[in-house]
Amino acid sequence: VKSAARPENEVARLASLRAAKLLDTAAEREYDDVVTLAAKICGTPIALVSLVDDQRQWFKARVGLDATETPRDVAFCAHAILEDEVFIVGDAQQDDRFFDNTLVTSGPHVRFYAGAQLRAPDGNALGTLCVIDRVPRSLDAEQRAALEALARQVTSLISLRSQADELRDANRRLAKAARDLAQSEERFRLLVEQSTEMIIRYAPDGKRLYVSPASRELLGYEPEEMLGQIGFEIVHPDDAPAVMAAYARALGGENLVSVAPYRSRRKDGRYGWFETSVRVVRDEAGAVLEMQATTRDVSARKRSERLLEAQHTMTRVLAESDALEQATPLVVETMCRAAGCDAGVIWEVDTPEGLLRCAGVGGLHAADAADLRARTQDTKIAYGEGPLGRVWATATASWGTTAETDGEPPRSPLATTRELRAVFALPLLVSGAVVGLVEIFGRTAQSTNKDVRATVEALCTQIGSFLVRLRARELEHRLVRVLETTSDFVGIADGRGRSIYLNRAGRRLLEIPEAAPITDYRLEEYQPEWANTFLKEVVVPRAMRDGTWSGEFSYRTTSGREIPVSQVTIAERRARGTIAFFASVARDITEMKKVEKLKSEFVSTVSHELRTPLTSIRGALGLLEGGVVGDLSAEAREVVQIARSNSERLIRLINDLLDLEKIEAGRLELRLGEVSSREIVREALSGMKAVADGAAVRLERDVTAEATLRADLDRVVQVLVNLLSNAVKFSPRDSTVLLRTVPRDGRFRFEVVDHGPGIPEALRGKLFRKFQQLDGSDSRAKGGTGLGLSISKAIVEQMGGTIGLDSVVGQGTTFWFELPAAAVSANARASSNPPG
Amino acid sequence: MKISKVLLVDDEPDIRRIAELSLRAVGKWDVSLASSGAEALTVAASYQPDVILLDMMMPGMDGVTALAQLRAQPETAHIPVIFVTAKVQRQEVAEYLALGALGVVTKPFDPMALPAEMRRLVEKVGP
Numbered sequence: 001v002k003s004a005a006r007p008e009n010e011v012a013r014l015a016s017l018r019a020a021k022l023l024d025t026a027a028e029r030e031y032d033d034v035v036t037l038a039a040k041i042c043g044t045p046i047a048l049v050s051l052v053d054d055q056r057q058w059f060k061a062r063v064g065l066d067a068t069e070t071p072r073d074v075a076f077c078a079h080a081i082l083e084d085e086v087f088i089v090g091d092a093q094q095d096d097r098f099f100d101n102t103l104v105t106s107g108p109h110v111r112f113y114a115g116a117q118l119r120a121p122d123g124n125a126l127g128t129l130c131v132i133d134r135v136p137r138s139l140d141a142e143q144r145a146a147l148e149a150l151a152r153q154v155t156s157l158i159s160l161r162s163q164a165d166e167l168r169d170a171n172r173r174l175a176k177a178a179r180d181l182a183q184s185e186e187r188f189r190l191l192v193e194q195s196t197e198m199i200i201r202y203a204p205d206g207k208r209l210y211v212s213p214a215s216r217e218l219l220g221y222e223p224e225e226m227l228g229q230i231g232f233e234i235v236h237p238d239d240a241p242a243v244m245a246a247y248a249r250a251l252g253g254e255n256l257v258s259v260a261p262y263r264s265r266r267k268d269g270r271y272g273w274f275e276t277s278v279r280v281v282r283d284e285a286g287a288v289l290e291m292q293a294t295t296r297d298v299s300a301r302k303r304s305e306r307l308l309e310a311q312h313t314m315t316r317v318l319a320e321s322d323a324l325e326q327a328t329p330l331v332v333e334t335m336c337r338a339a340g341c342d343a344g345v346i347w348e349v350d351t352p353e354g355l356l357r358c359a360g361v362g363g364l365h366a367a368d369a370a371d372l373r374a375r376t377q378d379t380k381i382a383y384g385e386g387p388l389g390r391v392w393a394t395a396t397a398s399w400g401t402t403a404e405t406d407g408e409p410p411r412s413p414l415a416t417t418r419e420l421r422a423v424f425a426l427p428l429l430v431s432g433a434v435v436g437l438v439e440i441f442g443r444t445a446q447s448t449n450k451d452v453r454a455t456v457e458a459l460c461t462q463i464g465s466f467l468v469r470l471r472a473r474e475l476e477h478r479l480v481r482v483l484e485t486t487s488d489f490v491g492i493a494d495g496r497g498r499s500i501y502l503n504r505a506g507r508r509l510l511e512i513p514e515a516a517p518i519t520d521y522r523l524e525e526y527q528p529e530w531a532n533t534f535l536k537e538v539v540v541p542r543a544m545r546d547g548t549w550s551g552e553f554s555y556r557t558t559s560g561r562e563i564p565v566s567q568v569t570i571a572e573r574r575a576r577g578t579i580a581f582f583a584s585v586a587r588d589i590t591e592m593k594k595v596e597k598l599k600s601e602f603v604s605t606v607s608h609e610l611r612t613p614l615t616s617i618r619g620a621l622g623l624l625e626g627g628v629v630g631d632l633s634a635e636a637r638e639v640v641q642i643a644r645s646n647s648e649r650l651i652r653l654i655n656d657l658l659d660l661e662k663i664e665a666g667r668l669e670l671r672l673g674e675v676s677s678r679e680i681v682r683e684a685l686s687g688m689k690a691v692a693d694g695a696a697v698r699l700e701r702d703v704t705a706e707a708t709l710r711a712d713l714d715r716v717v718q719v720l721v722n723l724l725s726n727a728v729k730f731s732p733r734d735s736t737v738l739l740r741t742v743p744r745d746g747r748f749r750f751e752v753v754d755h756g757p758g759i760p761e762a763l764r765g766k767l768f769r770k771f772q773q774l775d776g777s778d779s780r781a782k783g784g785t786g787l788g789l790s791i792s793k794a795i796v797e798q799m800g801g802t803i804g805l806d807s808v809v810g811q812g813t814t815f816w817f818e819l820p821a822a823a824v825s826a827n828a829r830a831s832s833n834p835p836g
Numbered sequence: 837m838k839i840s841k842v843l844l845v846d847d848e849p850d851i852r853r854i855a856e857l858s859l860r861a862v863g864k865w866d867v868s869l870a871s872s873g874a875e876a877l878t879v880a881a882s883y884q885p886d887v888i889l890l891d892m893m894m895p896g897m898d899g900v901t902a903l904a905q906l907r908a909q910p911e912t913a914h915i916p917v918i919f920v921t922a923k924v925q926r927q928e929v930a931e932y933l934a935l936g937a938l939g940v941v942t943k944p945f946d947p948m949a950l951p952a953e954m955r956r957l958v959e960k961v962g963p
Contacts, residue, residue, distance in 0.1 A: 608893075611922055612848055615944035619854030626948040628861040651944055 002097040004078035009124060013081075014054055016120040017127075020158050021165060022051060022060050030157050031061035034129065034150050039063050041146045042139060044131040046108065049118070049154055050077040051127035064132075065108060074101050076132075080115035081125040086144055089113040091136035112137045114144070116151035121159045129154050200226070202291040204251075209290065218274070218297050220267030236263035236271055243276075250278040250291060261298050273302035307455035310338030314459050318466040322473075324348065324436075328360025329369070331463060332440075336364050338455050341423050341442035343368040345376050346463075347388065348436045356381040356392055356437060371418055372441070388425055388437055395434050397426045399453065419443050424453075426460045430468050438463065484518075489555075489565065489586035491523060495579035497540075499523050509565075509588060511558040528556050543571040543582065553586060564589050596665060603661045607654050614654070618647045656787035660770065663794040670712040670798060674822060677706045677741055677748060679713065684720035685739070691725055696733040699724075702740040707748040707821040715795045716819070719803075720750055722788040723815045727754035730813075747801070748821040751814050758809035767805070768793040792817070837958055841866045843885035845876040845902070846920065847894040854947055855889065855920075863951030873897030873905070881911040887938070887958055892921035900935060907936055918957055920945070 007013055017023065031049050039047035046064035050057045057075040059068055072078050079097065080087035092098040092111050103110045112135065115128035129151040131139075139147065192199050198214040211223040221230055235243050239262035246259040259276040266272055276295040283289055313334045321327035324346065332344040343363030347356045358376045363369035384393040391398050400423070420441040428436040438460055483490050483503045492501040499521040507516055510526045524532050531554040542549040553567040565586035574580045621644035623629050625637060632640065662668040681703050692699045709716070720739075727737040731754045738753040759767070770790045796803040796817045807813040842865050846852040852869055859867045868883045870876040873890075874897055880888060888906070892899035899919055906912040916938040929940045939957035941950065 608922065611943065612851065616848070616850035616854055618944040619851065619858065619947045622947040623854065623857050623861070626862065628857060628948070647944075 003073040004075070004082060007082055007125070012122075013124040013126070016122055016124040017051060017053065020120060020126060020162055022126075022158065022161070023053060023058055025060070027061060031154065032063075034154055034157075035061045035063045038129055038131055038147060038150050041150075042114065042131040042143045044112070044133045046132035048130050048132070049127065050075070050115075050130055051118075052077050052081050052125075057127065060127075067108075070103065074103050076101075076103070076110070076113045077115055077128045077130060080113075080128045080130065081117055083117065086139075086147060087113070087115045087117075087128070088139065088144075090138055094136075108132070109134050111135050114139050114147060116147045118151055118154050118158065120155075121162065126158065196297075198295040200293045200295070202293065204288040204290065218266075218272070218295065219264060234265045236265065239263050246276075247278060247291070250280050251288065255280055261302060272297055272299040274298060303451060306340075307338055307451060310334050310455060311458060311462070313337075314462050318462060321466070322470075324359050324467065324470065327466070329362035332360070332362025332369075332438075333364060335438060335440055335456065335459055336362070336442075338459060339423065339440055339442070339452050341440045343372050343420060344438060344440040345372060346428075346436060346438055347381070349392065349434060353380075354383060356383075356388060359436060368418055368420060368441075368443075372420070387422075388439060391425045391427055391437055392434050395427045395429060395432075397424060397453075397457070399424045424456065426456060428460055428464045428467060430464050430471075435464070435467050487587075489567075489584070489588070491521075491584045491586075493523065493582045493584075495581065497582070500581070506586075509557070509563060509586075510555060511561075526555050526557070528554055528562055531555070539567075539569050540571075540582070543569045544579065547571060552589070555586070564593050566592075600661055600665050600667075603657060607658050610654055611651070614647055614651055618644065618651065621647060653787075656791060659791050660787055660794075663791065663798075668794065668798060670715060670795075672710055672712055672799070675709050675711045675713045675716065677703070677709060677750075680709075680711075680716050680720060680750075681739065681741070683713070683717040684724060687721065688724050688728070692728050692737070695728050695731065697728045697731045698734075698736045699728075700736050700738045702738060705741045705743050705748075707741075707743060709748055709819050710822050711799050711819055712795075715799070719792040719795050719817060720752075722792050723750075723752040723817075726788065727752045727756070727813075727815070730754065730756040732756065743821065744818060746821060747818040749816050749818045751816040753812065753814045755812040758811055759805065759807040759813050760809055764805060764807065768803070837886065839863070839865055839886045839955060839958055841868070841883065841885040842954075843868050843870060843876065843880050843883055843888045843915075845870045845873065845888065845894075845899075846891040847871055848891075851891075851943075855945075855950065858947035858950045859889075862948055863954070865951070873899070873902030876902055877905050877909065877912065880906060880915060881909060884911075885915060887954065888915055888917045889941070889954070890917050890919055890937075892919050900932075903935055903937060916958060918954060 035047040035049055039045070044064075047062070048059050048065060049061040050059050052072060052075065054072070056069045056072050057077050059065070062068070076087075076089060076098070089095055089098060090112060092101065092104040092113065098104050098110075098113075101110070110132050112133035113130060115130035117125045118127050118129060120126050129147065131147065192212045195212060195214055196217065197212075198218045199210070199212040200208055201210040203209050208227050211226040213223055215221050215223050215226045219226075219230075219234070232240065232244065243259055243262050246257050250257040257278045259278065261273050261275050263271040264274050274295050275298045276293050279292045279294075281289045281292065314331065317327055317330040317334060321330075328346050332346065335344055336342055342365065343361070345361050346359045348359035349355075350357045357380055358373075358378075361369050361373040361376055363372060381388045381392070383389055387398055420443060423440050423442040425437055425439040427434045428438060438456075440456075483501075486503065487505050489506040489509050490501070490503040491499060491506050493499050500519055502510075502512075502518060502521050502523075504514065504518075507514065507518075510521075512521070524535075527535065534553070539549050539551075539553070548568060548570050550568040551566075553565050555563050555565060557563060566589045567584055567586040569582060569584045571582055572580045621640055624632065625640045625644055627637075659668070681701065685699065685701070688699060724737065724739065731737055735755040737755075738751075740751040740753065742749040742751060768789050770787060793803050796819070799819055801817055801819040803815075803817040805813055805815045842859050842863070844852060844855050844859065844867055846855065849871070852871065856867050856869060859865050868879055868885060870879045873894060876888065876890065890899050890902060894902075897905070899921070903917050903919075906915065906917060917936070919932050919937050919940045920943055921932075921940060922943050932940055939960075941953060945953075
């Protein structure tokens, strides 16, 4: 069998076939008539309207054949649709394409076939109108033309049917759209009615056609009321012009107009904030059909904006104010705007009087403020008395109008004359203490919701902080006044040493003009070079280490004069440890220095003048005692000896005073060098033997430990001699005094151990002070000056050492001093040798 | 060296007298006196003492200058000088010795011990 090829446009063709919606439909009279007519005209037993489907041919109409369809691969029509003209097979048995076709070899035994194409409106061949005979034959020209005409008729039928279908579909869609529209209108109505936005439709003449039920929520009116008597008069008079102008713009041609937030009065008399969009609906000619207005309640948003703005305003007002009195009018005004109130009072706690007194009054309207001021400014409120006194006492806010507040004279007429009623009173807290109160009045009924309360409380916190700052600033001003008045130099520098303050006395000291600013000096320019170096190397490091440094310092004035000062420098650290600032307080000690110099000169002059006659006295007595100028009786000799020893004591006193004066003047100059401990011991002991012998005291030593010290030999010997002679003086007869050397951690210690009476704990601290002797009568008998230990202490400390004592009452005392050792050695000699 | 003649120089008459008594009575020496550096220069040249006891602090010519002058004139250049001074530091003593002094005696001195001290200082330098 030779099946027909598929047409090139097969996919499109099949799509057209499906679109025709004929396949598997019931028989129809119009088609049946066409096949009957075709069979009659062509004289064939069989005529068909055959539609060539993907795998079959299906017969829409047939005559002379029972089958409703056959497979496509045996279909003659499958060949016919490939042609442009009527397709004719004269004798199928003689045709290569069909001779073995089952339709030829078996029923219906086709021998003749003629098919005219049926075309869809788009030109695709859907099938054929064909005639079939069981004998070979042909068609004459008329028959062939008729077959073609009938095929065209079928084509028309098909196309008509397709149009009818489209029409039907369109109708169906229309009906559905109508249904949908109805549903959507219902939904829209529901939407409008349930919306929180109020929708109003206006006729071109401004008459309200419809008001959505949201009017109840927004304004408190029923939609019916809104349709009737309520009009634009509920718009706040201040906002009405803008609202009317917006509607006028809409009517004038703008399609969508937004009306900026405006106030409208609700049925309950309170105003709310609203926002409206107006849309105008026009016909094709542009004439206004109606206006639709959509209105939203923006009161909550306006309120938060207002509260936020109030906080910003408060911040600004307080930042720009230097005093509460000055800030009060704006503070109260801001508070009123935030809370939607009209006027208020700020009360201040008058601590000395223990009363609340009016610090200021403010209000949105001058007349309210004036009246409130007149009735309030002389009012005093006692702690715990009345509503305000209780707010003070409890440090707790009072919210809402109270009859008591309103009724409190002399302010009670406020409620009746000005319709001002107390709305709230809040304490102003500074570190938990009430320093004042804010009292606010309102004219219209006010509900203080939690947003408003939170804001008002925040504003009060701001005011409280302001008062704290104010007090800090007042204190600062006072401190600056004190600093500017003091006669001491006060300078403050930042952590990097840049001067940030120099007080008047400081400027005067440096000879900077009085009128010069108090900041930005380069203090290093006002220091002699040595002081500048000293500052960097000693003052600042010590102050940073210990927090403070004190001592003598020096400045150089503009004119070049050097001024000695006694200075304290403080390094103040921040919490994280860095230096916040350095502050120096200095006092001019020029006069003191002069006096010191005078004293020093006086002491040395006097000492010299004393020494000269003493030399004569001492010498004369010595000669007398020595019997050089004549023999003396034993008693005379004893008296002369007393005089001689006292003259010597006087000389020692003068020597000690000279030393002490040098130490105090800082002029004790040490000649430091490498000194061996052995030399010190030898020098000290050399003069002591006679003294010890005289006191019947045995000197012992344990000096195997030796070291090289960095010290002034004379001065160390002076100290050691002082300690040894003290020990000998206060030792009982026939006891021993031990000199011992002990190396200690890089230092070297000299110890003088006696077996004297010991020194009570309580008295030890006094020992190293000037003119301190534990027992006056005793020491006088011993010939001390009371200066030795204080001189020794100064000497030891100046060499970087320490001096001290250990003592057990009844057993004895060990005086010791330690010096930094350059090198320590110990030899193996006997630990205890008699002095030599 | 043995001492037999001493020149004592001091501007203070009382001290001069005490020292003179000490040198004469205790030291058993011949003593000549001068009350200033300038006087000392002339007296020393003529008297030719074995040793000069010279006060450091005198108005006009002080001890250091007087020593230099004594060393400068040939007649006195060889005479040993011992300084008498108020309390001094070891360092100062070293400086004085460097100037050519034989030694230093500190004021106030013990008149009974003064000659012995002088003798010790003089003997230190040899016969």
